[in-house]
Amino acid sequence: MTKDSESKESKNSKPGITIKKDDNFSEWYNQVILEQGAQLCDLRYGVQGFVVYRPWGYKLIKKLYDLLEEALENDNHEPFLFPVVIPEENLKKEEEHAGFTPEVFWVTEAGNQKIEKKLALRPTGETQLYPMYSLWIRSHKDLPFKKYQSRIMCYRNDMATRPFIRGREFCFFESHDVFQSHQDALSQIKTDMHIMDDVVWKKLFVPFTFFQRPKWDKFLGANDTYASDTLLPDGKRLQISSTHDLGQNFAKVFNVTFIDEDSKTKYGYQTCFGPGIIRIIAGIIAIHGDDKGLILPSSITPVEAVIVPIFFTDKKEENKKIDAYCKELQKKVSKAVYDDALDETPGFKYNKWELKGVPLRLEIGPKEVQEKTVTIARRADRKKITVKQAELSHAIQEQLKENDLAIQKKAEEYFKNNTKETKEFSDLKKMLAKHKGFIKVPWCSTEMDGKDCAEKLKAETQGATVCGEPYNQKEKASGKCIICQKTAKHLVYIAKTY
């Protein structure tokens, strides 16, 4: 995928995608999200890696936030909001754990003056939250302590920026929990995985696999990191969430303690969960979309159906009837848009709304008016059905479900058989050039002593990485590490990576 750059199009460039997804995924992706596509974002803001989210794109982000907020609140999390800046001393206290400081943006001036203590733009929440947790949590009665921040931004000076995949500023969502026992913390990690499954797979149909990351790829301050990876159509994995088992590591640094039932003061056990907002959107764009544009699941689309009248330039009376009928229909369907523009052809309108991924199109011509019917076209599988007007509300719900099923089926198809297997490094290299997905290989160790092999793998394969072992599906290894030939203790998944 190419870096973010939006050509300085003239003000009159026509909408539409000119490249097929299978021919050049990277260029297709850029076209779909930018000016000539669904206009999800704009890269002409003038600061690399800082993206402007346009209404259609921001509505998707907003809806994803709503779905996650609802899921977290159902799991007894409460929202709060912290400043965007973090004092340098907090970050330094934690440098050995998080190691973000080389990527941090610093606020150093106010007006024409240097400020006394420079402030970091939040790279992630831990070091800003936990000093306050230390003040707020007093007793075991305050536990579990489950909070989240939503609709916030984080900042990292990442050089390789790509819209919805990597940004210097990126949409963030994080929950941070404290528990009485490690057992409780581990149970929350499972719950976080269920939330990913419920929201991202079952509602948005973005498929993924959960991995336990090798120790060299875990979050530095964590005992273990559990992360989910989807695959984009170019075959690279994209991490779309992570949950960290922080143990008592941060609790000890930031003094997050509680008085337990036995009156003793103890450190809390902490977890944090971060679904990757923009990357989940990237998954929806890249996996569901086709040569016509976006394809949106019903749970995230800003518009469920567009009503397109089939006007004829020479039939004014008939057009009036069509217009009146369409207006009647719109009243009955709450999330429908009536596209009544007179200076665009029906075909132009079809393309426009297909580009945006709207699930259903209601086509209304003279026949529909006369027979009091509605022709409904589904975006995902391009099937059409004609229903009676009286049955419209019910039919819309049915057709949305059918459209969702088509998306889900395609995503299932896309994600299955994504894993190949080999025991030979030479073979692995060949497979990495062709296979779009994971490759399962024997590996010496997922502890720190396996890191050298991971570095060799990366160097000799233009960037393939070890995803880890699939969570809850660890298989027994046999044979020798594909790199160092020592006894293999693990069967790990390898993939090219964003």
Added chain:
Amino acid sequence: MTKDSESKESKNSKPGITIKKDDNFSEWYNQVILEQGAQLCDLRYGVQGFVVYRPWGYKLIKKLYDLLEEALENDNHEPFLFPVVIPEENLKKEEEHAGFTPEVFWVTEAGNQKIEKKLALRPTGETQLYPMYSLWIRSHKDLPFKKYQSRIMCYRNDMATRPFIRGREFCFFESHDVFQSHQDALSQIKTDMHIMDDVVWKKLFVPFTFFQRPKWDKFLGANDTYASDTLLPDGKRLQISSTHDLGQNFAKVFNVTFIDEDSKTKYGYQTCFGPGIIRIIAGIIAIHGDDKGLILPSSITPVEAVIVPIFFTDKKEENKKIDAYCKELQKKVSKAVYDDALDETPGFKYNKWELKGVPLRLEIGPKEVQEKTVTIARRADRKKITVKQAELSHAIQEQLKENDLAIQKKAEEYFKNNTKETKEFSDLKKMLAKHKGFIKVPWCSTEMDGKDCAEKLKAETQGATVCGEPYNQKEKASGKCIICQKTAKHLVYIAKTY
């Protein structure tokens, strides 16, 4: 009101307000919002003017955002999201208009490196939005162009920070519209005022007056500024919204043009509207609250009713029945919390939830269980009523309305007769020391030639300012300017100001 500082309380400080609102409003306000009060925010984050919003406070903010988003979307605004940083050149291009640069925070470093072009933390949106508007708006068909940003933060290096009143980081909401004609723009300004009336007065019962600001107090880049002021109980006015008639000023600087129906390229007419998120919350806290704590309208409260069981330590069987009855009730009331803690007395619970401003309390003792009734206590006017269990859902809705009516009535009472009148400066000075509200006086000019008088007023009254003339209620002036004794052209309102 004192500056923001939260004492380092011990972890075991008791909740509760120890100061009466009428005795010391400033101290009462701090107590209500901080640790010993409703815990809306926390000032111990370590960076002055950067506040942590705790769950109860953030839920209020979130709900206010929801109400405003809904109102703006009903008025055909679409959401978008811009980066938090603004390139220096954008800000400089517009310096003559906005004049924010002395207050701007600058990002100058990334990691250990200076960045090439320093970036401002957004002080307000104009200079970041309009260069993109210039790219997006092409034709009269794109107008009106109505967008908003919500749940974003703005930054100004303000020295006098007070929670919910002034912050260096503050919750922001802004709509920015472009129109074909000045007439359309003026009509939008009226709509913005209606939105303030619908949301802030009719739903939240925060009273205010709309003023047309004198020219020396308008937004620098605007032709005119229309702003609403409420009054806090210490008698100072607090601006809680502003709408600017930007004319074509910014359009000319940032080249926001469109091709009109006559095929000529023209500059758009712009308006922007900014309700003050945290300040509207400050109005709710300060105006509705009483010596027991917050009082929340039903449209913003996170919890509509709390169910408090009246347990007796020696009656285990009876307590079980009460507990079962309460659980049954909770199922019937969707936004109710059942406070079943065993180690707190009913009185303690009453105080706790009154502090948080929850509209209704459902008291359940042996009598209620036996008679299958519920005793409902209203927070705002402290009245009680007992209803049959079967009528509970309906009764809750009724009692929420009654509670709202009590809040509204009190706010009306509070805001009426807030304006006195005088023609003598000596008299005005005496009134400013006592009168909690506006004072109407004859004034030479609300154009720039009246500025000297405004400065003299401010200097000789410890900070009283000219609010302007009430929008749509301008009265004919007579006599002489209260300061310079020239012929008075206006009757303006004077008040002490936050």
